[in-house]
Amino acid sequence: MKNIDDLDNIDKILYQCMPGLEEKLLDAMPQDEEITYHFSDKFERKMKKLCKQVKLKEQYGFPIATMKKSAAAIILILGVTIAMSLSVKAVREKLFDYFVKIYETYTERMY
Amino acid sequence: MLEMLMLYMSLIETEEEKVKFEKIYVQYRKLMYVCAKEILRSDHLAEDAVHEAFLKIAKYLDKIEFPCNKTKRFVVIVVENAAKDIYRKEKHRMHLDLEAIETSYHFPVIDGVEEMTDVEKAILKLPLTYRQIFQMKYAWGFPNKEIAQILNMKEGTLRQRIMRGKGILREILKEMEVYIDEEYR
Numbered sequence: 001m002k003n004i005d006d007l008d009n010i011d012k013i014l015y016q017c018m019p020g021l022e023e024k025l026l027d028a029m030p031q032d033e034e035i036t037y038h039f040s041d042k043f044e045r046k047m048k049k050l051c052k053q054v055k056l057k058e059q060y061g062f063p064i065a066t067m068k069k070s071a072a073a074i075i076l077i078l079g080v081t082i083a084m085s086l087s088v089k090a091v092r093e094k095l096f097d098y099f100v101k102i103y104e105t106y107t108e109r110m111y
Numbered sequence: 112m113l114e115m116l117m118l119y120m121s122l123i124e125t126e127e128e129k130v131k132f133e134k135i136y137v138q139y140r141k142l143m144y145v146c147a148k149e150i151l152r153s154d155h156l157a158e159d160a161v162h163e164a165f166l167k168i169a170k171y172l173d174k175i176e177f178p179c180n181k182t183k184r185f186v187v188i189v190v191e192n193a194a195k196d197i198y199r200k201e202k203h204r205m206h207l208d209l210e211a212i213e214t215s216y217h218f219p220v221i222d223g224v225e226e227m228t229d230v231e232k233a234i235l236k237l238p239l240t241y242r243q244i245f246q247m248k249y250a251w252g253f254p255n256k257e258i259a260q261i262l263n264m265k266e267g268t269l270r271q272r273i274m275r276g277k278g279i280l281r282e283i284l285k286e287m288e289v290y291i292d293e294e295y296r
Binding site: 005007009010011013014015017018019020021022023024026029030032035037039040042043046047050051053054055057 | 130132133136138139140141142144145154155158161162165166169172180183184187227228230231234235245246248249250251274277278280281291
């Protein structure tokens with residue numbers, strides 16, 4: 001007879017019993033066709049959206065929502081950087097000078 | 112032209128091409144709903160639990176084999192935990208005792224369904240938290256790290272629960288006067 005006071009023996013018992021018990025439990029679970037329940041429209045909509053996101057992630061390696069967020073973040077950072085740069089008078093004048101120079105150098109007037 | 116054709120071909124979705132996530136959703140959503148309903152006793156909250164569970168399943172999709180009995184157990188455990196989490200959030204509005212649910216909840220109900228050994232009956236008397244851990248660890252061989260991730264707990268906490276669960280099982284076996292003979296080596 002086994003000494004169940006020793007937890008190592010409980011461990012061995014669990015390794016021996018659990019697979020068989022698990023099989024019985026899984027066999028006893030109802031099959032999908034036995035369950036008659038209609039999910040709400042709200043749930044179906046949420047799941048459809050989730051399925052679409054996961055599908056895109058599986059196909060392209062990243063979720064489309066992440067891609068949109070990344071693009072928005074990049075645009076925002078660029079916009080803020082440009083606005084901040086142009087708010088400095090020296091930078092603004094240098095930039096205008098550059099455009100004037102380009103215009104004068106490469107514009108040819110023909111009469 | 113060839114690129115366009117390939118793009119259109121990739122958009123055609125046959126039954127075989129349906130992605131794993133969708134297959135899991137179609138096959139197990141009703142089963143998951145029944146599990147969640149057993150805990151939450153509300154259609155609306157059970158649907159929320161199923162949705163939460165699928166958000167979690169999406170994270171582990173690369174580790175899931177399909178079709179497979181392990182997946183069936185995995186989705187059931189995930190939805191049971193999602194239902195428990197929702198219960199904790201909503202408990203001020205509900206009149207159910209989580210501790211009572213932990214010990215009395217059995218899915219599937221297997222009374223008299225199969226011939227069960229005394230040890231198996233003892234294991235089923237364990238609270239849900241310990242049963243789930245033992246199912247993943249001893250029946251399916253999930254490593255501790257993965258079990259901890261799935262159940263949202265630290266590995267140290269998991270080890271403690273395994274020890275505590277074994278202790279509780281020992282007490283149940285003693286209480287039931289189950290003697291372990293030579294067949295359990």
